Amino acid sequence: MSGLNTPAEAWDVFVAHPWVLLLMPVVSAFIGWITKVVAIEMVFRPIDFKGIGPFGWQGQLPRRAAKFGAEAADIILDNVVDPRELVDRLDPQRIATECDDIMVDAINSVARDILGPRWDQVPARAKALAIARARSRAPQMVANLLQQAQDNIDELFNISYIVTAELIKDKRLLVDLVRGPMGPVMTFMKRFGLVFGFLVGLLQMVIFAFTESHLVIPIAGLIVGLVSDWIALQMVFEPKEEKRYFGLVKWQGLAFAERDHFITEYAKIAAEKVLGPELILGALLDGPLADRLFALVHQEVEAAIDAELGLVEPLVPAAIGTARYEALRRTVVAAASSRVHEASERLGPYLIEALDVERTVEVSLGALSNEGLEAMLRPVFKDDEWLVVVIGGGLGFVVGELQVFLLTRLGGL
Structure with a gap:
């Protein structure tokens, strides 16, 4: 037909097909909802690339895990948590006590390597005294280790690197860190x-x-998918401060209106999963600090054996870097590292209380300006924002075309 219907003719169309026309806003609402679901899921899922050859998709966040992981680590550690302050909160005596059996195993391994078969022939009482002397030095060893960590924080206790590596490796953790809050x-x-x-x-x-x-119909679907995606993203971040529109409606970008919820949840996840006890202990019992700890243990065991057994011959191999010494170092360090989980379970409650990461992150993030908070969140959506909006519009158009097909075949329009 040509031209537009008159109001009476338009009413006749509605009367002739009431349920078909009334379904239009329902289907359009579905389009608006499903395009948002797709937009959100495209940010976070799938964790790994799904597709054939170069054709497929990986969630924006997992795909850029290296970038976002590094940014998240920088935000947590540069603006929120001072690694030196974390180290300073740890009590060497408490750590040494909780990790006593790990230390005893290390002492036994080092002593056996120093004396060879003679260690097994040493009288039990003398052996116990040597071990006890070395164990008594454990708190001081841990204190020395923590001091070295503070003095060389970037080299020996680079939490930023550790956190970044963990977030890149564990993409699900990275997604949880952003999606949950x-x-x-x-x-x-x-x-x-x-x-x-x-x-x-x-x-x-x-x-x-x-x-x-x-x-x-498909044009309406296109508009719903395209425009609503764009408007929704703008409403998340604009305006930063609450404004009144048309003298009636007050609005503030939802990221800022809900900042307290975001900060509380972000701090909780950061404390439990990102800067938890296992990661902190892993940093102490792995990498450069583990080598320093082994050197301290070796030194104390030498002194204890010399004092208790009266040995005067050189106890250390003439060449300190011999294959035998290096093999022992690797063995002891690997054994200690393998028990990180066990040690973190024992020390977990203490470390959570002493480090108080959740409270530290919460207070520090709470001090961020809205601009700082936006800089933290916006990149998650910004990089491929145009693509998400276009796909939302395309999906809306396709659903609209499907609606046309059903209306013409089943609705008689």
């Missing part, structure tokens, strides 16, 4: 898509009644 933002985006789609659907229904043009 942003729950209210995700919920808002879905609800906004639903409401926006429904309103556009009402307009679509009216326009169709006046035009009876099937083209209106």
